[in-house]
Amino acid sequence: MKLCFTFDLRNIIFFSALIMIGQPLLGYGVRPSFTCTDNPLEEIYPNQNMCALLSSIPPALRNLPYAMYPNSDVYNTNRFGFNKRFNFFPAAIFIPTNEAEMITVYKALVQNNLPFALRSGGHCFGPGSLSTGYVIDLRNFNAIVPDTNNNTVYIGAGSRLGDVISALGPLNYAIPTGDCPSVGVTGLTLGGGIGFLARQYGLTCDNVVNIRLLTALGTIITVDADNYPDLFWALCGAGAGAFGVVLGFTFTMHYVPEVSYISVHWDWDPAQATQIFNAWQTWTTTLPTTISTECVLGYRIDPIKKTGTSRVTLNALKVGSEPFTEWQSVFSQFNPIIDTNYHGNYIGAAKKFASTPIAPFSKVKSKMLFQPLSQAGLQVLTAFFSQLQENPCDIRVNFFFGSMLNGAISKSNSNSSFFPRSAFGYVFQFAYWFHEKQATQTINLLRQIYRDLEPYFSPYSYANLIDFELGASYLDAYYGGNVNRLIQVKNKYDPTNIFHWEQSIPLTYVPQSPINQAIGQKYCSKFINR
Numbered sequence: 414m415k416l417c418f419t420f421d422l423r424n425i426i427f428f429s430a431l432i433m434i435g436q437p438l439l440g441y442g443v444r445p446s447f448t449c450t451d452n453p454l455e456e457i458y459p460n461q462n463m464c465a466l467l468s469s470i471p472p473a474l475r476n477l478p479y480a481m482y483p484n485s486d487v488y489n490t491n492r493f494g495f496n497k498r499f500n501f502f503p504a505a506i507f508i509p510t511n512e513a514e515m516i517t518v519y520k521a522l523v524q525n526n527l528p529f530a531l532r533s534g535g536h537c538f539g540p541g542s543l544s545t546g547y548v549i550d551l552r553n554f555n556a557i558v559p560d561t562n563n564n565t566v567y568i569g570a571g572s573r574l575g576d577v578i579s580a581l582g583p584l585n586y587a588i589p590t591g592d593c594p595s596v597g598v599t600g601l602t603l604g605g606g607i608g609f610l611a612r613q614y615g616l617t618c619d620n621v622v623n624i625r626l627l628t629a630l631g632t633i634i635t636v637d638a639d640n641y642p643d644l645f646w647a648l649c650g651a652g653a654g655a656f657g658v659v660l661g662f663t664f665t666m667h668y669v670p671e672v673s674y675i676s677v678h679w680d681w682d683p684a685q686a687t688q689i690f691n692a693w694q695t696w697t698t699t700l701p702t703t704i705s706t707e708c709v710l711g712y713r714i715d716p717i718k719k720t721g722t723s724r725v726t727l728n729a730l731k732v733g734s735e736p737f738t739e740w741q742s743v744f745s746q747f748n749p750i751i752d753t754n755y756h757g758n759y760i761g762a763a764k765k766f767a768s769t770p771i772a773p774f775s776k777v778k779s780k781m782l783f784q785p786l787s788q789a790g791l792q793v794l795t796a797f798f799s800q801l802q803e804n805p806c807d808i809r810v811n812f813f814f815g816s817m818l819n820g821a822i823s824k825s826n827s828n829s830s831f832f833p834r835s836a837f838g839y840v841f842q843f844a845y846w847f848h849e850k851q852a853t854q855t856i857n858l859l860r861q862i863y864r865d866l867e868p869y870f871s872p873y874s875y876a877n878l879i880d881f882e883l884g885a886s887y888l889d890a891y892y893g894g895n896v897n898r899l900i901q902v903k904n905k906y907d908p909t910n911i912f913h914w915e916q917s918i919p920l921t922y923v924p925q926s927p928i929n930q931a932i933g934q935k936y937c938s939k940f941i942n943r
């Protein structure tokens with residue numbers, strides 16, 4: 414998905430600044446005492462009572478050098494995640510530097526019965542890693558240690574995809590990840606992990622060898638297919654903020670010396686868009702596993718000219734040294750505009766498919782497709798993009814359709830709770846906007862197009878694209894027939910629900926409606942109640 418930061422120097426400076434900014438002599442901007450005078454937070458947010466927040470912190474959690482408190486200079490920039498839509502004021506953000514500090518913070522939070530969220534890369538689209546209680550931020554657990562003798566790599570929980578690609582690329586190795594370098598490895602892995610290497614090597618979670626985990630009991634264990642296999646299964650696909658604190662993973666890494674990557678687009682013509690999309694849908698069923706593709710219907714406003722343009726884009730990556738010619742025989746007839754035609758190493762390709770910074774506010778929705786999108790569904794979609802082009806709207810919207818069929822993703826994996834393995838593909842819908850006040854209008858627009866498209870999609874969604882609008886049906890939508898077993902694992906390893914947020918695995922399950930169960934059987938019978 415071409416969505417966010419490039420690997421260029423600006424990002425290195427940006428991310429370094431974010432890290433450096435928080436490390437003055439007294440730790441992360443900690444002031445010498447818990448004073449309520451000289452109050453930066455209330456200067457910015459007059460309705461926030463910093464004194465109340467500070468005085469609510471129990472003594473064991475005060476004055477920690479690896480914490481950001483509401484009276485520190487860096488608190489305000491660090492309380493947000495990637496999506497600036499969510500405005501939470503935690504009492505403190507803890508950024509432990511080692512396992513001993515992690516255990517200290519965790520035990521103090523539990524002993525004082527305090528709510529907290531876990532944050533690794535902070536790229537949850539919803540407020541899954543934010544809290545009005547406390548935040549434990551794993552950014553300091555960022556070691557990346559490749560072992561070329563065993564084709565494995567240890568990756569600390571706070572690492573980001575760009576760090577991983579940059580560390581393994583020079584060795585000609587890679588693990589399958591998503592496409593956006595600033596996304597955290599941990600969140601991505603715990604919910605699946607879909608990207609351009611997945612049809613060849615599987616989802617990110619399929620490549621996990623073991624997981625270092627701080628459990629609800631406050632002890633650190635190593636979880637793998639032989640030790641705690643039920644917990645391993647649950648973590649690999651449904652593990653976000655539900656079973657313990659992931660401290661790091663060992664992954665299988667793959668030798669990927671050469672790849673090809675193409676990105677081509679067409680300016681908007683609804684009739685041609687329909688033909689291209691149909692050609693892509695047919696093409697995806699014929700592809701070898703070495704090729705992963707996505708077809709994107711998108712709209713963006715030119716912020717200066719205030720003109721909007723819709724377009725169709727085809728992105729595809731092929732693993733291997735052979736020239737990537739397969740796409741031409743299908744798409745050349747439509748006269749594409751070629752933006753990228755790259756052959757070289759994987760890190761070079763990753764620089765191409767990562768993109769420039771985008772607007773601060775976003776909303777995402779997703780659906781898994783178990784069959785190609787019908788012509789009626791496609792008509793709704795093309796009409797939507799034609800309408801946007803004719804009536805410019807100050808937003809960016811992309812519908813990413815990706816192929817999942819007939820590759821490593823589709824293989825049954827008894828070590829993973831990722832549910833929709835038999836899907837034909839996915840559709841991820843992203844909307845971005847620049848000003849806070851545009852939120853209602855944009856979200857309403859998305860709701861409307863989703864309502865119109867719902868009949869053409871399956872009821873399943875992707876657990877990594879958090880959508881709170883799924884309401885109580887989120888368990889069924891993300892985890893289908895795996896829900897009962899996930900709840901059993903939850904009761905076994907976290908029986909008091911210490912790890913929870915709005916869409917985590919709960920201790921009890923209100924069964925879905927018989928209609929939804931029937932749909933589940935139809936689409937995913939192979940995988941139900943395994």
Ligand SMILES: Cc1cc2nc3c(=O)[nH]c(=O)nc-3n(C[C@H](O)[C@H](O)[C@H](O)COP(=O)(O)OP(=O)(O)OC[C@H]3O[C@@H](n4cnc5c(N)ncnc54)[C@H](O)[C@@H]3O)c2cc1C
Pocket residue numbers: 414416417494495530531532533534535536537538541542551570590591592593595596597598599600601602603604605606607608652653654655657658659660877878914
């Ligand atoms: C711009 C963008 C591009 C994306 N592209 C892709 C893509 O190409 N492919 C794809 O599959 N997904 C993609 N995603 C979705 C992404 O995988 C999820 O948003 C993922 O959850 C982000 O992980 P994170 O660590 O950055 O997030 P965080 O916000 O830190 O955490 C996400 C979830 O994991 C839990 N969590 C965090 N740390 C821990 C921990 N240490 N232990 C246990 N639980 C923890 C949190 O409670 C939260 O529920 C993208 C998201 C964005 C914003």
